[in-house]
Amino acid sequence: MIYFDASATTPLLPEAREAMVNLMDLSISGNLGNASSLHTAGSRAKGELIRARTEIAKLIGVPPLELILTSSGSESNNTVLHTFEHCPIFVSAIEHPSVLRPAEEYGNPCIKVPVNEQGTINLNYLKLKLTEIAKADPKQKILVSIMLANNEIGTVEPIRKVAIIISELRKQGYRNIYLHTDATQAIGKIPVDAKKSMIDYLTFTAHKLGGPIGIAALYVRTGAPFRPLILGGSQENKRRAGTSNVVLAAGFAAAAKYSNDNKTWGKYLKIKELRNYLAERIMQIIPSARIITPLNNLSSEHEESALPNILNVSFPAAEGESTQLYLDLNGIEVSTGSACASGALEPSHVLMAMFHDAEIAHDSVRFSFNLDTTKQQIDVLLDKIPGIVAKIQDLSTMNKEPYNERQRMHQ
Amino acid sequence: MSDNECTNKPKKADPWAYTEIVKDHFLNPRNFIMGDETKWQADGEGLVGNPVCGDQMLVKIRVKGNKITNIGWKTYGCASAIASTSALSELAKGKTLEDADRITAKEICNYLGGLPEHKFHCSVLGHQALHKAIQNYKASHDS
Incomplete structure (x- = not known):
């Protein structure tokens, strides 16, 4: 796994x-x-x-x-x-x-x-x-x-x-x-x-x-x-x-x-590079995806905008629990902001507070890494994810276009 | 036992908490509409659920001589939502409109060998979509 x-x-x-x-x-x-x-x-x-x-x-x-x-x-x-x-x-x-x-x-x-x-x-x-x-x-x-x-x-x-x-x-x-x-x-x-x-x-x-x-x-x-x-x-x-x-x-x-x-916070800079590589490649192969984690260094005090080891992504029309389970069957273990996965009735309060859009929240998948994470592992994910997302999107009733290119129906 | 209960309950604490049948219908969904659903010709259609709760189902039927000759669907939602719509499509195919309209959530759940409790109540909606599709058909074909 x-x-x-x-x-x-x-x-x-x-x-x-x-x-x-x-x-x-x-x-x-x-x-x-x-x-x-x-x-x-x-x-x-x-x-x-x-x-x-x-x-x-x-x-x-x-x-x-x-x-x-x-x-x-x-x-x-x-x-x-x-x-x-x-x-x-x-x-x-x-x-x-x-x-x-x-x-x-x-x-x-x-x-x-x-x-x-x-x-x-x-x-x-x-x-x-x-x-x-x-x-x-x-x-x-x-x-x-x-x-x-x-x-x-x-x-x-x-x-x-x-x-x-x-x-x-x-x-x-x-x-x-x-x-x-x-x-x-x-x-x-x-x-x-x-x-x-x-x-x-x-x-x-x-x-x-x-x-x-x-x-x-x-x-x-x-x-x-x-x-x-x-x-x-x-x-x-x-x-x-x-x-x-x-x-x-x-x-x-x-x-x-x-x-x-080991000053692990220094070693995580390498993981940050892998994380950014994953984000970049996802946007290339699944252009409708939305990267939720703020990757840019926004602060003037050279503080990080986000932890180096987390990438949260929403795939339009692909509900997160389905994505999670398909990934699991392909040997990759992740988390999701979908309500279904946790047994809760509401999707992630974090994504709801950010976007006020239940669909973005339900569609979100969190990839989180530790110091042992390798580029090979990320490449396996990159190999599997487009097919999985495409299949779930094909099953779905929802709009597959990027979130910001369509009217927000569920404010 | 009421229609609000599923007789089959998953027997062991599977990490998936889903039965093999659910898994099979999730991975190999039956009768779903590939590609653009608007191009799938139908005599009646029904849509239930909404993205706020995380589940939405569209069911489309073709009818000949009061029987459902073909059924197609799309589902936005978790594994149990996808599997239960797939199961419904298998249950409804070939049935008369009256028989198909009598399919309950309990039947869908039993067909799948059971669903986790919290899933049963939120994700088994396919029969409601089918009910709407039948009504939609009847409304447009009333004599």
């Missing part, structure tokens, strides 16, 4: 496996205790945990003690939003559901910042609304939660500009505005530095960089408000109850070390 779904989860790194197996073997012989126990086996576990936390924290340039280990990116996100219950919460319209849903639940109000057709948030809208709400009650705690990069389309959000808007408001005396970013997809692919970016909370997870599923992290800047989501234990500096998962932490740390040592 050719695996083009790294944004769903990356293959486990051998280094991560080895680190975990070593600790599991220690556990079999009774030499790896509970990290909260004071005896030798407990201290050993605690030592492993400290070592792991240090390596993981290095990935985003923060002190280890500001890092909380959690069970998933979703838990990290929920923890932050839960802290701001009854407060105004700003989110982008294209956040992951683990930010959107709790924002709707806890925010009072929850304000969704719209995005353009590149998936970039409307900074003016954010600035205007944020200023308005801050001025209405200068002491009010406010959370702004904007993802670093989107999981479906790869768009990198202008998080530094958001931080500047917030710090200007703080200087004007509105000191209770805080910034959270969900960096789950960005980590390891582009440089991430929580301190430099003036971020108060940052979410990231192990299984998007070759670590195991089941462990993630949350950076909380010292001094930022915090309210634990899980109560009943003093682990994680009293911020998250539950026996420390030392084995998974070691796997996470091994993946973080791999990323730190």
